[in-house]
Amino acid sequence: MNVETTFDLKDKLVEDFFRLEEKRKSLNLNGQSAYWTKGIDAFKKQQFPTTKNEDWKYTNLKPYIERDYSNYPSSALDKKINVSDYISSEEVYYITFVNGEWSEVNTKLPEGEGVVVSNLMFAIETEYKGVKNHFGKYLSLDDNIFSAINAASFTDGLFVEVADGVVLDKPIVCLYFSDSSQGNLTANYRNLFVVGENAQVKILEYNYSLNNANYVLNTFATEVCVGKSANVDYYKFQLDESKVSQVNQVEGKQGQSSVFTTNTFTLSGDLVRNEVNILLDGEHIESFLNGLYLTDGKMLVDNRSLMDHVQPNCMSDEFYKGIIGGQSRAVFNGKIMVHQEAQKTNAFQSNKNILVSDDATINTKPQLEIFADDVRCTHGATIGQIDKDALFYMQARGIGKDVARKLLLKSFAADVVERVQLDFAKDFLIDLIEKKLDQI
């Protein structure tokens, strides 16, 4: 079905592609230059999905793709963003991007053996091993138009390479800022994390908007390769303003006995679509997906995931909770795939939601495809409202309705918070929830 509009985002993106290609001509891309072309080719072959497409059934893209977006740098790039407003800068390494471009002045990277943290373009130009061996290997472009857009148009992102056995001493925080003061904006970020055997790293991404002037549509594509027995703790804090949308793709591949935790916390934004696909490519792997979304206004949060069990003796655990208010909408679609060889798989999935307003909606769909016979797989989805009896109990103790309501919602979110391993991330999340519950 073709949308009849005077403006076609597809045409615009193809135009932008050529402009971005010109800009890249001066760079030494070490053979990766063909990748962007691969992206545009894949993009040209696809259409934006409509609600007739099962994967987008509850998420209508139309209003978001009818707008005209441009790539342009931020005026704030040269100015020093006060990073300490956002993070405790002594405790972490950090890197900052604004409108798709790396902000060197707002970056503090680790130095020394065994770890490389840089903006991706530098990593491509330097031809780090991680790029050579892993870049583009996990993200499929032909069946996902946003992945294709990302491949065709990305301007930078985060590159992390941790050598075998290295345990990073501090977490890495990646700050992405949008500045739409000059008009509707689009920025495309590409990340690559390559974590060696027995290595450990914590990576946090924060999405912020410097203003809410115009509409924004960002794409993020992150490829993660987790080596044998490695441990990766990955966080996304999605905190954009109400006109900022993002389509987020994470493709993870885990090696034997590794542990990978992806935490996705969505507290604001316009359309936020998160897709996390994890391939458990080895035995004795543990994979965790923790999620919390607190939505209000006209937000649309769409979380989808795939846990792909291809080998025996692995464990996956997906635990997502949502508090949905205002006129916002949430969508959840979690898929667990257990191949025939994946005996003794333990796969858990849980999605619990509370609707706190009459106009809020949630569509939740668990999907299990199990082809092995000696497995333990559970899934559960609930949708409810605030427990009236619990509310009354608190009122009968003198606790006002609003305070009681907030306490109950906080306690609802508590077990997701409990799963956060990194202390400052946990405290930050608690603080965010506290503030958001005053609004919902």
Next chain:
Amino acid sequence: MLSIKNLHASVEDLSILKGINLEVKPGEIHAIMGPNGSGKSTLASVLAGKEDYEVTEGSVLFDGVDLLDMEPEDRAREGMFLAFQYPIEIPGVSINNFIKTAINEKRKHFGQGDIKAVDFLKKIKEKMSLLEINPQFLGRSLNQGFSGGEKKRNEILQMAMLEPKLSVLDETDSGLDIDALKIVANGVNKLKTKDNATIVITHYQRLLDHIVPDFVHVLYNGRIVKSGDKSLAFELEKNGYDWIKEEVETAAV
């Protein structure tokens, strides 16, 4: 302190309370007993301000103020405490946090600031020692996975910390064991002063062995049909409710 006059209440259009009259003064313990379906829990719920119950006639004055006009949280803040038959589980909220929030909400109501952490700690330690409650209890999530006795301990601790003027104990749970009963009774007795009052709503006389009431009332068919002192409770224990029902029926003829 509490003055109930001609109270009629119904739930879902079914008339349950059909004209209750009761006077409770400071320093008194009143027991309200009655057969199943007489309206005991309804009375407790109406006093607490539960939404599902509609008052169709009559008045309730608490220290001279119209109680029925007050929101449940304000009734609590003004000094009423309802101990629930089935306390709700609230995972993720610790007892410590819950009680502190309740105290601070009350203080806010009276224009005071939050209680100081050190004062709160001192007070709660004092009460826990008085009621013989293990300090580890505080960190647990409210009522989550609690036994009947533990739930009662939690209610009594809250009562001790909130220091209500009037406590209404809804104890009609037929599954209550003797230890839990003793915990409730012990708490009520230790917290009794000449300025506060307690209404115990109970199915059994057993509890009244431990909490000695000043007045016993029998609730039957939505009305208080007989009042007396603690000997009335013994009579009911010995002879059941049938003789009361007969008395009422005879009087109606």
